[in-house]
Amino acid sequence: MNAAMAVPFPEQTLPNWRRAVLKVGSSLLSDGRGGLGKRNAAALARLISRFRDQGREVLLVSSGAVAAGRGLMADHGGGLARRQALAALGQAPMLALWQGLVEQPVAKVLLSHDDLRNRRRYLNAQATLRELLALGALPIVNENDTVAVDELKLGDNDNLAAVVATLIDADILLIATDTDGLYTGHPEHDPDARPVPRIESITPGVMRMAQGGAGTLGTGGMVTKLEAATKAAAAGIDTALFCGHRMDTIDALSADRLRGTFIPAHGERLVARKMWLRHTPPSGGRIRIDEGAAQALAERGASLLPGGVVGVEGDFNCSAMVDITCAEGRRRLARGLVQYQSTDLERIAGRHSREIESVLGFHNGRSVIHRDDMVLLDAAAAAVH
Numbered sequence: 001m002n003a004a005m006a007v008p009f010p011e012q013t014l015p016n017w018r019r020a021v022l023k024v025g026s027s028l029l030s031d032g033r034g035g036l037g038k039r040n041a042a043a044l045a046r047l048i049s050r051f052r053d054q055g056r057e058v059l060l061v062s063s064g065a066v067a068a069g070r071g072l073m074a075d076h077g078g079g080l081a082r083r084q085a086l087a088a089l090g091q092a093p094m095l096a097l098w099q100g101l102v103e104q105p106v107a108k109v110l111l112s113h114d115d116l117r118n119r120r121r122y123l124n125a126q127a128t129l130r131e132l133l134a135l136g137a138l139p140i141v142n143e144n145d146t147v148a149v150d151e152l153k154l155g156d157n158d159n160l161a162a163v164v165a166t167l168i169d170a171d172i173l174l175i176a177t178d179t180d181g182l183y184t185g186h187p188e189h190d191p192d193a194r195p196v197p198r199i200e201s202i203t204p205g206v207m208r209m210a211q212g213g214a215g216t217l218g219t220g221g222m223v224t225k226l227e228a229a230t231k232a233a234a235a236g237i238d239t240a241l242f243c244g245h246r247m248d249t250i251d252a253l254s255a256d257r258l259r260g261t262f263i264p265a266h267g268e269r270l271v272a273r274k275m276w277l278r279h280t281p282p283s284g285g286r287i288r289i290d291e292g293a294a295q296a297l298a299e300r301g302a303s304l305l306p307g308g309v310v311g312v313e314g315d316f317n318c319s320a321m322v323d324i325t326c327a328e329g330r331r332r333l334a335r336g337l338v339q340y341q342s343t344d345l346e347r348i349a350g351r352h353s354r355e356i357e358s359v360l361g362f363h364n365g366r367s368v369i370h371r372d373d374m375v376l377l378d379a380a381a382a383a384v385h
């Protein structure tokens with residue numbers, strides 16, 4: 001340990017949270033001999049189960065597939081295709097490692113950044129992840145390395161974790177790595193490096209602190225962790241960086257005490273999401289609703305149910321952004337992402353939610369537009385054009 005690492009991070013209290021994304025880097029899952037190790041994963045699995053006992057939800061973003069593949073094939077080769085092949089080989093063992101350590105069933109979810117840039121896929125991934133959490137499973141997300149060639153590098157689970165955190169509306173992004181947090185310089189090379197316990201804003205100066213590169217096993221180093229924290233903060237989500245092989249740090253975290261780096265959200269999460277909904281381009285589709293539904297939306301913040309729908313205008317697909325207007329179509333009341341395409345919605349309009357399946361032969365949920373996917377419009381935005 002050098003002088004920088006001898007200076008401890010002060011302990012700080014984390015804001016209360018209910019849903020977290022926990023990202024675990026390869027640096028913690030490798031056994032140091034070219035394969036997967038169990039020790040750190042076991043401690044983090046215990047942390048996940050303590051969080052669950054506290055009534056909280058956790059989604060795991062786990063790296064380690066390439067490390068596992070290397071272990072299987074005793075291979076140290078480089079190059080994109082080789083690493084992609086190793087990731088494919090190592091995916092199942094990485095998941096098996098976690099399944100052997102947690103009590104919940106684990107669910108494998110491979111995503112690419114491209115998937116999440118496409119709105120329809122984004123919403124499908126969101127629906128699947130919400131459902132997995134509701135089922136009490138542990139979703140384990142990893143980048144779909146076979147198809148991920150972004151910026152000519154393989155994988156960046158830090159940034160992916162931030163996108164997933166916004167996707168599932170998490171309160172906090174917990175990033176476990178092999179250092180205590182961000183230091184003012186590379187902790188192994190800069191003897192003057194000091195802990196940075198809190199970052200209000202990720203300025204170019206802060207990014208420069210992280211330029212020392214990744215560890216031997218990791219991919220992005222602190223740069224991608226700070227990029228992820230920037231994304232999370234903009235979406236109203238806090239980020240905590242901590243060391244995933246220190247038992248005292250992990251124990252403290254289960255009591256909401258952080259010995260690492262905290263990057264607070266900018267503004268409120270709901271506000272950020274509602275801003276996103278407000279500014280997503282409309283599809284041109286419109287749903288007319290009756291007075292009772294209008295009141296439920298405005299006064300109780302309710303989801304829109306099929307029973308309140310009196311008319312459907314325009315052709316739109318499932319997941320399209322549509323306007324919700326009053327029954328006569330004169331005033332826009334709200335807008336949101338619809339769960340049913342226009343032709344299906346016409347068939348269930350005015351019906352009770354429990355009839356959806358018998359009418360359509362399937363159902364995408366009991367609401368036409370879920371409250372989390374809807375934003376109410378004020379009088380200034382109400383005029384129909």
Ligand SMILES: Nc1ncnc2c1ncn2[C@@H]1O[C@H](COP(=O)(O)OP(=O)(O)O)[C@@H](O)[C@H]1O
Nearest residue numbers: 025026027177183185214215218219220221222
């Ligand atoms: N300023 C810094 N503070 C802390 N760590 C840094 C800094 N700059 C670079 N690093 C490197 O970032 C590494 C963590 O990132 P990385 O190797 O990608 O791990 P992971 O596999 O957990 O994503 C540290 O081990 C350290 O080598």
Ligand SMILES: N[C@@H](CCC(=O)OP(=O)(O)O)C(=O)O
Nearest residue numbers: 026063064065066155157219
């Ligand atoms: N998807 C790759 C990991 C990519 C990655 O971001 O790695 P890391 O910096 O260790 O979190 C894998 O499973 O090996």
